[in-house]
Amino acid sequence: PPVIVWFRRDLRLRDHAALTAAAQTGRPVIPVFIFDEVFETLGAASNWRFDQALATFGSSLKKVGSRLILRKGPALTVLQELLAETGATTVYWQRAYDPDRVARDTGVKAALKARGVEAKSFAGALLHEPWTVQTGQGGDYKVYSAFRRAVWHRLIAGELLDVPKLRAPNTWPASAALASWSLAKSMNRGAQVLAQHNSVGEANALAKLDDFTTNRISRYQAERDLPASDACSGLSPFLTWGEISIARCWAAGQKAAHQGQDGADKFLSELLWRDFAAYLMWHHKKLATVEWRAEWQSFPWLKNADHPHFQAWIRGRTGVPLVDAGMRELYVTGQMHNRVRMIVASYLTKHLQMDWRLGMDWFADCLTDWDPASNAMGWQWVAGCGPDASPYFRVFNPETQRQKFDPQEHYINRWLAEGRSTPEPSALSYFEAVPRTWQISADADYPAPIVGLSEGRAGALGRYETWKDSR
Numbered sequence: 309p310p311v312i313v314w315f316r317r318d319l320r321l322r323d324h325a326a327l328t329a330a331a332q333t334g335r336p337v338i339p340v341f342i343f344d345e346v347f348e349t350l351g352a353a354s355n356w357r358f359d360q361a362l363a364t365f366g367s368s369l370k371k372v373g374s375r376l377i378l379r380k381g382p383a384l385t386v387l388q389e390l391l392a393e394t395g396a397t398t399v400y401w402q403r404a405y406d407p408d409r410v411a412r413d414t415g416v417k418a419a420l421k422a423r424g425v426e427a428k429s430f431a432g433a434l435l436h437e438p439w440t441v442q443t444g445q446g447g448d449y450k451v452y453s454a455f456r457r458a459v460w461h462r463l464i465a466g467e468l469l470d471v472p473k474l475r476a477p478n479t480w481p482a483s484a485a486l487a488s489w490s491l492a493k494s495m496n497r498g499a500q501v502l503a504q505h506n507s508v509g510e511a512n513a514l515a516k517l518d519d520f521t522t523n524r525i526s527r528y529q530a531e532r533d534l535p536a537s538d539a540c541s542g543l544s545p546f547l548t549w550g551e552i553s554i555a556r557c558w559a560a561g562q563k564a565a566h567q568g569q570d571g572a573d574k575f576l577s578e579l580l581w582r583d584f585a586a587y588l589m590w591h592h593k594k595l596a597t598v599e600w601r602a603e604w605q606s607f608p609w610l611k612n613a614d615h616p617h618f619q620a621w622i623r624g625r626t627g628v629p630l631v632d633a634g635m636r637e638l639y640v641t642g643q644m645h646n647r648v649r650m651i652v653a654s655y656l657t658k659h660l661q662m663d664w665r666l667g668m669d670w671f672a673d674c675l676t677d678w679d680p681a682s683n684a685m686g687w688q689w690v691a692g693c694g695p696d697a698s699p700y701f702r703v704f705n706p707e708t709q710r711q712k713f714d715p716q717e718h719y720i721n722r723w724l725a726e727g728r729s730t731p732e733p734s735a736l737s738y739f740e741a742v743p744r745t746w747q748i749s750a751d752a753d754y755p756a757p758i759v760g761l762s763e764g765r766a767g768a769l770g771r772y773e774t775w776k777d778s779r
């Protein structure tokens with residue numbers, strides 16, 4: 309009987325323990341993707357990227373004589389239908405760690421096993437599975453540096469594996485047509501613009517990693533905070549969709565470290581931040597919904613998404629150039645440089661005093677690398693309510709940040725068009741991507757700041773002091 313491999317956010321052929329194990333049984337392998345309720349909640353840009361990832365992965369499987377069977381519905385129901393249709397008695401998959409998917413997978417596994425199906429999950433999405441990293445007292449780490457020290461020299465969970473030889477079944481079960489899911493529909497005009505800035509699939513991911521570790525990693529340490537530089541890897545969307553394994557990224561970083569490349573240790577540390585985010589979310593299931601520090605749950609954030617300040621922030625019209633540049637990079641590319649993510653998040657939660665969840669949800673709608681754990685950790689960190697967070701009173705000054713990290717305004721010029729005689733094409737493309745209902749144009753004047761920088765800082769600190777005194 310065939311083996312079903314249930315793919316989710318792990319759309320690759322290499323370094324896939326579940327796929328390799330299925331191939332090693334010598335039985336036919338049926339790769340399946342199920343569009344279930346967990347995927348139905350994805351944001352617009354995520355959905356667009358996911359559509360592309362599925363199409364590309366389907367083609368990769370075809371090239372090795374296999375297929376990707378697409379089905380829609382509750383995972384357990386669909387798997388049971390497929391087991392009945394194909395005569396399969398085994399289902400393998402790669403483990404996930406965020407609460408929605410853990411709950412789903414646990415239920416599916418128990419129900420399948422109860423019916424005598426061999427249901428087995430494998431590691432591979434993280435360098436270290438959350439339950440394997442404990443403090444001396446058996447608790448969980450709350451501080452990144454301690455987590456990093458605990459795992460730095462440990463063996464990682466995933467292996468580097470070649471593309472396995474997949475035996476095809478005699479007859480393939482029916483598959484839905486990807487186009488019928490219309491995943492990209494909510495991107496509207498933005499889809500064409502996003503397509504110019506996103507490459508997709510395992511082959512591109514491998515090429516990106518190779519280019520980064522060969523040509524750019526030596527500049528990573530010095531330039532990773534400069535948003536106009538290309539010193540970062542650009543791997544996050546590929547990691548989000550599992551088009552490349554974290555094990556392969558780790559191995560490439562290790563190799564560069566052994567060669568004495570300057571930025572290698574820093575790169576390895578950043579890969580561990582991704583693990584730490586998943587670790588935090590695994591231990592604190594509400595990381596994306598409530599403040600991790602309980603006392604912060606009473607903080608009086610402004611919560612109204614219709615507030616003109618929030619609307620100016622999402623549109624990149626706050627009048628603070630570095631903030632607006634970041635918000636436009638996000639809308640056009642589905643990405644935002646890490647330093648700028650921190651700056652726009654600080655500006656929203658401090659200067660504008662708005663709820664971090666509003667910002668987190670906007671990111672979730674716009675990012676092509678959206679990851680529930682990294683996004684929630686990033687927002688809670690900046691807002692000051694997360695574990696190991698930057699304290700609330702640490703208010704980034706966007707102007708000082710600009711002087712430090714974009715002194716020649718290369719990044720700002722890349723993304724702002726208003727008031728410039730020859731705006732860059734990237735800056736103009738923003739106006740092609742945004743909804744027409746926003747009624748903004750490149751010919752308009754650049755707005756005056758909606759909140760003065762020192763006034764915003766004083767407002768944030770005042771609100772913080774009043775709240776602290778009232779507790």
Ligand code: FAD
Nearest residue numbers: 540541542543544578579581582646649678679682683686
């Ligand atoms: P590089 O600098 O080349 O780093 C290599 C890899 O390490 C990244 O691809 C990523 O997987 C990991 N990494 C690096 N920094 C972090 C970090 N701070 N947290 C977790 N992982 C990290 N990253 C996401 O992948 N998805 C998100 O939804 C997301 N939301 C964020 C929200 C906020 C408010 C902040 C401050 C950060 C967020 N990040 C998120 C983390 C980080 O900004 C991106 O991972 C990074 O910018 C991706 O670019 P890169 O691949 O070139 O990174």
